Amino acid sequence: MAEVDTHIEFDPLSTGSLRRRITSKAIIYGLLVLFSIYYLAPLAILLMNSMRPLEDIVRTGFIDIPSSLSSQYWVEAWGTFCIGGTCEGVSRFFMNSLLMAVPATIISTVLGLINGYALSKWRFKGADILFGLITLGVFLPAQMTLLPWAFVLGSIGLSNTISGLVLIHTIQGLSFTTLFCRNYFLAVPDDLIKAARIDGAGFWRIFRRIILPLSPPIIIVTVIWQFTGIWNEFLFGTVFTSGANQPITSALVAFSGSGTGVRAYNVEAAAVIMSALPPLVIYVVGGKYFVRGLTQGAVK
Amino acid sequence: MPDSNTNKRSVTQLIQDYLPQIVLVPTVVAMAMYVVVFSLWTLWLSVSTSTLLPDPSFGGFGEYVALWKSKRWTVAYQNLFIFGSLYVLGALFIGTLLAILIDQRVRFEAVWRTIFLYPLAISFIVTGTVWRWIFHPQTGVELALHDMGWLSAQFNWITDRDLALYVVVITGIWHASGFAMALILAGLRAVDGDTIKAAQIDGASMARTYRRVILPSIWPIFLAVAVVLLQFAIKTYDLVVALTQGGPGVSTTVPAIVVYDLMFQRGQIAQGSAAAVMILVALAVVLIPYALYMSYRRRGEENTHG
Numbered sequence: 001m002a003e004v005d006t007h008i009e010f011d012p013l014s015t016g017s018l019r020r021r022i023t024s025k026a027i028i029y030g031l032l033v034l035f036s037i038y039y040l041a042p043l044a045i046l047l048m049n050s051m052r053p054l055e056d057i058v059r060t061g062f063i064d065i066p067s068s069l070s071s072q073y074w075v076e077a078w079g080t081f082c083i084g085g086t087c088e089g090v091s092r093f094f095m096n097s098l099l100m101a102v103p104a105t106i107i108s109t110v111l112g113l114i115n116g117y118a119l120s121k122w123r124f125k126g127a128d129i130l131f132g133l134i135t136l137g138v139f140l141p142a143q144m145t146l147l148p149w150a151f152v153l154g155s156i157g158l159s160n161t162i163s164g165l166v167l168i169h170t171i172q173g174l175s176f177t178t179l180f181c182r183n184y185f186l187a188v189p190d191d192l193i194k195a196a197r198i199d200g201a202g203f204w205r206i207f208r209r210i211i212l213p214l215s216p217p218i219i220i221v222t223v224i225w226q227f228t229g230i231w232n233e234f235l236f237g238t239v240f241t242s243g244a245n246q247p248i249t250s251a252l253v254a255f256s257g258s259g260t261g262v263r264a265y266n267v268e269a270a271a272v273i274m275s276a277l278p279p280l281v282i283y284v285v286g287g288k289y290f291v292r293g294l295t296q297g298a299v300k
Numbered sequence: 301m302p303d304s305n306t307n308k309r310s311v312t313q314l315i316q317d318y319l320p321q322i323v324l325v326p327t328v329v330a331m332a333m334y335v336v337v338f339s340l341w342t343l344w345l346s347v348s349t350s351t352l353l354p355d356p357s358f359g360g361f362g363e364y365v366a367l368w369k370s371k372r373w374t375v376a377y378q379n380l381f382i383f384g385s386l387y388v389l390g391a392l393f394i395g396t397l398l399a400i401l402i403d404q405r406v407r408f409e410a411v412w413r414t415i416f417l418y419p420l421a422i423s424f425i426v427t428g429t430v431w432r433w434i435f436h437p438q439t440g441v442e443l444a445l446h447d448m449g450w451l452s453a454q455f456n457w458i459t460d461r462d463l464a465l466y467v468v469v470i471t472g473i474w475h476a477s478g479f480a481m482a483l484i485l486a487g488l489r490a491v492d493g494d495t496i497k498a499a500q501i502d503g504a505s506m507a508r509t510y511r512r513v514i515l516p517s518i519w520p521i522f523l524a525v526a527v528v529l530l531q532f533a534i535k536t537y538d539l540v541v542a543l544t545q546g547g548p549g550v551s552t553t554v555p556a557i558v559v560y561d562l563m564f565q566r567g568q569i570a571q572g573s574a575a576a577v578m579i580l581v582a583l584a585v586v587l588i589p590y591a592l593y594m595s596y597r598r599r600g601e602e603n604t605h606g
Contacts, residue, residue, distance in 0.1 A: 024506075028404050035398060036415050039474065042430040043418075061443035062433045115327050122320035130328055136335045139587055141535050143559040143576035147345060147354065147569065148338040171330045178327065203319040232423030234538040235556075239564065249425045253542060256429065265439070268429075276426045283421035287414060291482050 050074060050270035057265045077270035083255045086244050090271045093251035097231055098278075100162050100247055104169035105226040111170075112177020112222060117211050119178070120185040121193050122203070131182065137175030142235050145172075153240060160241050168240070169230045176229075177222050180293075184218040185211065221293030224286050228279035248275040339580070345573040352567035363571040364578075373575065376553045380582070383469055383554065384533035388526050390473040395480025395525070400510060402481070403488045413485075417478035424475070428542025431471040432458065461551040464544055468552050471543055476532065480525050487518035523590075530586045534579060555579050 045062050050073055052066040079089040086092065119131050149168060150159075158164035188211070196206050237250035246254065252275055256268060283290065315322065349359035367373050398416055402409055419427065434440040435458040445453035457463040491514050499509045537556035540546055546553040555575060562572030 024404075028401055028406060031397075032401055032406065032412055035394075035401075036412070039415050039419065039478070042427070042434065042474075045434065046430055057439075060447050061439045063440060063444035064447065111327060114323050118320040118323050124320060130324060133335060134327060134331050137331050139531070139583055140335055140339065141556075141576065141579045141583060142537075143556060143579050144342045145334065145338045146342075146559075146563060146576070147573065148341045151354070171334050174327050174330060202316060203323075228421050232425070234423065234425050234541070235560070239560075249423055249538070252425055252429065265433075272426050272429055276422050279421045279423070280418065283418060284414065287417065287421075288410070291413070291417065 046269050046273050054266050073266040074270045077267045081267050093248040097247040100165045101230040104166045104230050107170045108173035108177045109222045112181045115178040116181025116185050119182045134175050134178045160245050168236050173226050180222050220286050220289040224290045231279050342573045346577050350569040363574040367574050372550050375550050376555045376558050386469045387472045387533050388529045391476040391480045394477040398481040399485040419475045420479050424538035425542045427475050428539050432543050435467050461548050464552045483525050487521040527590045534582045
């Protein structure tokens with residue numbers, strides 16, 4: 001109780017007079033609002049211009065009050081606009097990204113959970129060296145792997161396919177998921193595992209009965225990290241796929257470079273929002289857990 | 301019969317005993333290939349005679365020399381230093397400011413945090429595209445100012461060779477400062493309340509308490525955030541592609557762009573690989589001292605506790 005009291009008593013602003021406190025609060029909220037404008041402006045500009053007539057945008061630019069609003073550019077962006085020879089809008093590329101990000105996220109998360117569990121709870125000789133090797137994958141720049149990947153994808157027949165990108169993202173992601181899960185499972189008391197082993201439980205039984213029920217927080221962190229990272233990735237998509245097989249990030253860049261004549265900025269803005277939406281939704285829904293996981297890892 | 305039965309049992313027993321190692325095999329094989337084989341492969345290509353197609357014969361270190369003699373590369377490496385340092389300092393500064401603001405028991409804390417952190421979920425392609433529209437004289441701020449009647453207004457940083465790099469910096473900070481804020485805020489919340497109270501009782505003002513007591517006590521977090529952000533800076537590619545495509549001229553070119561260009565546009569695989577190796581070297585320069593320092597610190601902690 002006493003502790004709670006001191007915590008409430010402590011207010012960084014309580015040292016001044018009432019008047020000073022009010023000015024301080026005004027300054028704080030004023031600054032927060034100013035920064036919010038800086039952070040939200042791009043999103044607001046995108047949203048507004050995705051519904052504005054093109055003549056408006058061409059005449060007055062992106063920063064202006066719209067004269068009228070329409071959802072037709074969203075329909076065009078999704079289904080009928082032409083990008084690099086195909087006129088199916090971004091729907092196709094959106095599906096490509098989904099078909100790439102979902103399997104790669106699931107496979108790398110499942111393997112990361114098992115790896116992390118094996119490395120943290122079944123310590124064997126050489127485990128630390130293996131862990132070190134796996135962690136190195138986090139830091140390796142993609143540029144070091146481009147030509148070898150091109151060769152590997154070519155020789156197993158996965159050049160210019162979404163499956164090829166799934167393979168790349170799964171392997172690259174394994175180092176992140178194993179690192180996250182291993183560090184998370186280190187906090188699970190070893191006595192719990194020991195007791196289960198005395199009761200005759202084996203590797204998989206302990207995994208199912210003890211580890212998995214404790215895992216939802218780290219699964220959420222890993223899934224958000226992997227999904228947003230894979231969905232937003234650009235370099236591999238650009239180097240290893242082309243035309244109709246591209247994920248949405250690469251298609252967007254092809255889109256903005258392919259225009260001859262007047263650019264359909266409003267349709268482009270709608271397409272840009274569509275490409276940002278899945279990770280944004282996941283972040284807003286699960287962000288609270290993500291921040292918690294992120295900070296737990298860093299503060300400790 | 302009983303003999304083969306025990307044999308079978310011992311095999312399953314063996315599998316049981318080595319299960320933790322067995323489940324790791326696919327990952328270890330994949331990572332050995334990815335980390336070790338791929339790195340050595342690119343390293344070898346960088347000293348090979350490859351041009352448009354990979355060629356495994358040894359060609360010496362000439363491509364490294366040629367790379368460092370090219371203006372484009374030295375500009376790119378220089379840009380990395382300017383962009384990297386301003387980006388890290390800017391994100392740390394704004395991140396700290398935001399964390400301190402949110403730390404003042406503000407209302408709707410979760411809403412502010414979400415607003416500042418959401419850019420982290422948005423791809424560099426989206427980020428770069430939107431900010432290009434905002435900064436470009438024909439679509440963004442300059443045109444809006446003209447529209448409002450300020451006809452002489454000028455805001456053409458993105459098309460100015462000397463200023464375009466700062467557009468990349470501002471955009472990068474927009475993307476990263478929320479991340480810095482989240483970690484610094486967690487650090488502020490973990491600071492011992494009694495220390496802060498003691499400072500307040502001594503009559504220190506809020507600003508002074510933060511500057512002298514709170515912020516210095518969480519400096520390891522600043523270091524960690526700086527290292528993570530430096531790593532992002534060294535790997536920066538998509539942001540620049542979407543924002544300026546490295547231009548005008550080569551004014552915003554970064555090493556990753558040169559690598560892509562050499563490998564896939566100009567068919568100079570050996571020199572592209574040499575450039576990729578130089579990116580790895582830059583990362584090592586940041587990460588190895590940090591890793592050594594962290595293990596030194598951990599050992600020190602163990603000693604004082606034991």
